[in-house]
Amino acid sequence: MTHHPSRRSVLLGGAAAAAGLTVLGAPALAAPSRRLADPFTLGLASGDPSPDGFVLWTRLATEPLALDGRGGMPDRAVPVLWQVATDERFRHVVRSGVEIARPESAHSVHVEVAGLRPDAEYFYRFRVQGHLTETGRTRTAPAPGTMGAPLTMCFASCSHFGAGYFTAYRRLAEDDPGLVLHLGDYQYEYAARANEVREIVGPETRTLADYRLRHAQYKTDADLQLAHRVAPWLVVWDDHETENNWADEVPEQPDPAFLDRRAAAFQAYYENMPLRRTARPRGIDMRLYRRIGWGALANFHMLDTRQYRDDQACGDGTRVGCEERLDPTRTITGVEQEQWLADGLRRSRARWDVLGQQVFFAQRDLRVGPAEGFSMDGWDGYKANRDRVAGLLGQTRNAVVLTGDVHRHWAGEVLETWDRPDSRRVATELVATSVTSGGDGDDSDNAAVLAENPHLKFYSNRRGYVRTRFSASEMRADFRTLAAVRTPDAPATTAATFVVADRQPELHRV
Numbered sequence: 001m002t003h004h005p006s007r008r009s010v011l012l013g014g015a016a017a018a019a020g021l022t023v024l025g026a027p028a029l030a031a032p033s034r035r036l037a038d039p040f041t042l043g044l045a046s047g048d049p050s051p052d053g054f055v056l057w058t059r060l061a062t063e064p065l066a067l068d069g070r071g072g073m074p075d076r077a078v079p080v081l082w083q084v085a086t087d088e089r090f091r092h093v094v095r096s097g098v099e100i101a102r103p104e105s106a107h108s109v110h111v112e113v114a115g116l117r118p119d120a121e122y123f124y125r126f127r128v129q130g131h132l133t134e135t136g137r138t139r140t141a142p143a144p145g146t147m148g149a150p151l152t153m154c155f156a157s158c159s160h161f162g163a164g165y166f167t168a169y170r171r172l173a174e175d176d177p178g179l180v181l182h183l184g185d186y187q188y189e190y191a192a193r194a195n196e197v198r199e200i201v202g203p204e205t206r207t208l209a210d211y212r213l214r215h216a217q218y219k220t221d222a223d224l225q226l227a228h229r230v231a232p233w234l235v236v237w238d239d240h241e242t243e244n245n246w247a248d249e250v251p252e253q254p255d256p257a258f259l260d261r262r263a264a265a266f267q268a269y270y271e272n273m274p275l276r277r278t279a280r281p282r283g284i285d286m287r288l289y290r291r292i293g294w295g296a297l298a299n300f301h302m303l304d305t306r307q308y309r310d311d312q313a314c315g316d317g318t319r320v321g322c323e324e325r326l327d328p329t330r331t332i333t334g335v336e337q338e339q340w341l342a343d344g345l346r347r348s349r350a351r352w353d354v355l356g357q358q359v360f361f362a363q364r365d366l367r368v369g370p371a372e373g374f375s376m377d378g379w380d381g382y383k384a385n386r387d388r389v390a391g392l393l394g395q396t397r398n399a400v401v402l403t404g405d406v407h408r409h410w411a412g413e414v415l416e417t418w419d420r421p422d423s424r425r426v427a428t429e430l431v432a433t434s435v436t437s438g439g440d441g442d443d444s445d446n447a448a449v450l451a452e453n454p455h456l457k458f459y460s461n462r463r464g465y466v467r468t469r470f471s472a473s474e475m476r477a478d479f480r481t482l483a484a485v486r487t488p489d490a491p492a493t494t495a496a497t498f499v500v501a502d503r504q505p506e507l508h509r510v
């Protein structure tokens with residue numbers, strides 16, 4: 001080692017620089033001819049905060065749209081330097097190190113940082129050779145038992161790259177959230193289609209290379225990169241990260257290669273998301289459901305309603321008179337996840353128990369008139385499972401279900417007994433519209449379906465996201481909408497605001 005501080009040691013501080021030099025000392029890595037073009041085309045992200053840390057993510061790709069899914073990266077490991085500081089200018093670096101980006105993980109890195117202060121803001125960045133990322137901002141959760149300040153949490157779902165611009169992500173970032181939830185359909189599997197505003201690269205995703213390329217193309221989006229850069233995210237998938245309406249080992253259409261496809265989709269999802277090592281996939285299995293505590297204020301129970309579910313009843317779709325959906329043995333969560341959720345809800349002493357999940361939870365009769373028609377892909381297709389979970393929600397102090405999937409905003413109340421409109425309310429449900437899926441949308445009010453379901457209080461067919469604010473006394477939800485997504489830069493406005501008071505699971509429009 002030289003006595004003069006290298007640029008690397010200035011960036012990282014002594015111990016980490018030494019570690020970096022050890023790695024860089026391998027001859028194959030040190031050759032000057034191996035210098036990379038800027039590999040930070042996919043941005044950076046953080047996620048799954050704990051009271052003492054979080055996970056930091058980036059993925060190296062000099063050519064993100066390379067059709068082989070390898071992002072233009074050489075077939076060798078690349079050391080990535082990382083830093084965490086308490087200030088934006090990195091004068092006070094509190095953690096740093098080197099993580100190896102390997103070709104078998106698509107040159108992604110997942111750094112689990114620990115030992116930090118609770119309820120605190122941090123800044124982070126990555127460096128490879130002379131290339132430096134922008135600065136990301138993240139935070140730790142409040143310590144257990146501590147109420148902390150009110151939390152602004154924004155959530156979104158259903159971001160199709162071809163259907164529109166990701167303006168909603170930019171507007172969400174401008175709200176300065178402390179936490180962001182993504183509830184699935186982060187990307188779509190389809191090849192390019194007619195009438196899309198941005199061209200999807202690559203075929204319908206089936207192989208690991210396809211999924212890696214698709215994730216890379218999405219991650220090049222500047223609005224999405226910004227949203228990742230301002231706050232930690234909690235992500236869960238829905239169907240399109242793998243394939244439309246898949247259910248455990250059953251694809252939408254018969255496909256003998258589906259399990260290989262599922263394994264490839266899981267691997268690429270892990271590689272491209274700020275997830276902890278506990279989520280690393282093993283073949284066709286990936287443990288995505290998990291709980292994130294936010295002091296005494298909230299518990300976020302993040303669910304996976306795809307990987308363990310029974311196949312959709314009565315052939316999927318919207319069905320009238322489907323008896324199968326009532327079968328008490330049917331499951332959307334799987335037995336283990338339901339038990340895990342039940343344990344977590346029973347033990348919770350949080351002011352708010354929040355379910356971050358994918359599909360419509362409250363009963364929703366989509367058939368106008370005396371007949372009842374239900375979506376078989378949502379919790380209505382798994383009624384007994386839903387009603388057991390609803391019963392558990394009713395035993396918490398406050399429960400809020402967060403939902404994506406349906407490309408519309410909805411707000412509703414969860415009833416203990418669905419055939420009694422005056423039944424006790426056990427929770428509220430906030431459903432976020434899509435970021436882009438479905439295109440610009442319109443101002444239709446869906447009045448007939450709302451009238452059919454008096455517990456559902458709001459509907460909007462515009463694109464956007466939901467901004468929430470959780471405090472000890474109330475939860476406030478602003479349904480944010482954009483007039484257009486097929487053109488860039490639309491402003492966001494609040495289409496409706498609802499408040500839920502402590503211990504009163506009713507929606508009050510303000």
Ligand SMILES: [Fe+2]
Nearest residue numbers: 158185405437
């Ligand atoms: Fe979707």
